[in-house]
Amino acid sequence: MAPLNIKKGSSSHSAYDLRDPNAEVIEQHTLAVIVDNESGVLARVIGLFSGRGYNIDSLTVAEVDHEGHKSRITIVTRGTPQVIDQIEAQLRRMVPVHDVHDLTAEGPSVQRELALFKVAGKGAARVEALQLAEIFRANVVDSTLESFVFEMTGTPEKIDAFADLMRPLGLLEIARTGVAALARGV
């Protein structure tokens, strides 16, 4: 019997269809996931993302209900609308997950991140860094004769903007918490 004449490297060579059937617009969404605060729960959630090839732009987690043993995980992710729906459905069916909110889809929300910036400098640069910090309402939480640590809370964009300004003024290090978010109103 003659072999099939299939071009080498075409997807017909694979046991799977290699083309992405949903190549369409990518959206960024912020998800709030309420989970049982038990060992391994974060690994479970992260494992879902890595195992199924979803993106994580930012992730924060902390216990929010000590008596009820509940933690809140805030995940900023991106994907096509179908992928975002799928992420939500996959999270929802996990046993330790109590609730999932797509804060981006459900209406307006506030998103805040805390960041610490270490800036080293002397003379004019040092003065300018301090002035810019005031404009951005960043607090000085540590200072030496050669450095400041600024603390700032804001949207990720605001933190990016401040970092861009500090870079030529002697920015050494940044520590960011990742986004915490709540829906506006009740």
Add this chain to the structure above:
Amino acid sequence: MTKSMSGARMVVQALKDQGVEVVFGYPGGAVLPIYDEIFQQNDIRHILVRHEQGAVHMAEGYARSTGKPGVVLVTSGPGATNAVTGLTDALMDSIPLVVLTGQVPTFMIGTDGFQEADTVGITRPCTKMNWLVKDTAKLSETIHQAFHVAMKGRPGPVLVDIPKDVQFATADYVPMDKVKIPHYQPKTVGDPDQIARLVELMESAERPVLYTGGGVINSGPKASQLLRELTAATDFPITSTLMGLGSYPASGKNWLGMLGMHGLYEANLAMHGCDLMINIGARFDDRITGRIKDFSPRSKKAHIDIDPSSINKVVRVDVGIVGDVGEVLAEVLRQWKARGSRTNKDGLAKWWRQINDWRAVKCLTYKNSTTTIKPQYALERLEALTKGRDRYITTEVGQHQMWAAQFLGFEDPNRWMTSGGLGTMGYGLPASIGVQIAHPDALVINVAGEASWLMNMQEMGTAMQFRAPVKQFILNNERLGMVRQWQELLHGERYSSSWSESLPDFVKLAEAFGCKGIKCSDPKDLDDAIMQMLDYDGPVIFDCLVEKHENCFPMIPSGKPHNEMLLGDADTQGVIGSKGAVLV
């Protein structure tokens, strides 16, 4: 009334309270206290396997054929890691299992102790849920919750990892009725408004098709009954995935046969040409859909599934109904009757004429031989000689599996156990033992290929020890048949490592295990040989030497739509899509 007892006793007590009758397992250092408790009681039967993977597949066979959860008990480290393939298999095919693993004592966890492995870490992605129990006081509650999670919603495997010191320590036993019900309560009742939309679509459809899957079987025998009622009430044609065979009887007049990559011509063309597809408990697997872009392009699609993440995962549907198949079908039938619904008679009659034309192609036709046993012929004879008997079939993975799905007819649910999603070679022999343990007097046959069968052949020892008279019907082509077929069609006939050399003499192997061996290579002797296998009171290894180069058709080459199906060797000449291959 709470009773204080050791963790090990708690395990056995919890299993008894859950109604567990059989545990498949293998002892080791980290589970010795539990084995000591098993030794001192007679309610739970322990089946000693020969390899932990075998234990999990046996539990799958047990679960699939009874609707009850399968229970496995293995030791820490290698015991747990050997179970991983079975866990993944059960997760893919939604089989409820409760797997208990021993673990090194809590104070040794993290020290790289002897036979220590991060069992909950390793099994997190291949279980529905798992727990490491560090406190005896929480052990019984966790085991009861594990059964709840394994069975509720979309079933799946769960694992409870129990350190040895937790087995020795004592605490109060929490009985089932005192256990805090976990918040995990998946929705089982479908949205009546969505069901109403489906019923409306069913009334107007001209070319409907019911596409059913393993979810119907998992929902229980009632769901299969309701599916039959719905098919009778509407006269819609019905097809099924590999996992759903038996939910609608193969002898039923609306039956189109299995669909998918090696599905029947009429089933796949009905899927491609329909104007209403009703997916009942299936998941649009890639072996079913082929190229997504061209999958059933002109149909409205409805999808009934208990797992919300299955809906719109790969194929976008027009009506999504989250719920248990049985409950949703009951509501569909209720609304159908309440509205006095009628189908589109003219459209449906025309559709059936079209389907009957497709049926007339007789896509399973093969060229028989008087000198060599064709694998299809072997299965036709097996089907004919076991007709009317309450028969359970398991399979390994490969060509023989697809031929079994094509040529054997299933009249009832829970009679067909196969590894669908994961495609695990080595599944069938242990699964057949699990089925036989659950149904000691039934006829249980594992339709196997010689290569798959060798992967877990050590379990013949288990079959002998526990007097499980399983029939191992091996279609021996001395090849990895499906790999060979793909290499022939897609890799320039370069047969890289796809033949079986140094095969054992299966008859002598049977004798070595103490069971019966039968060899057959002449089509004229086949019927007698099969009868000999069926009549023998004990396990049989049947070495059926078949045609070595037979290909499995129909076949939809991957990445192709349903209407570009290959019907036989003649169709593979030249380019796919040429005259010989293009249909419809």
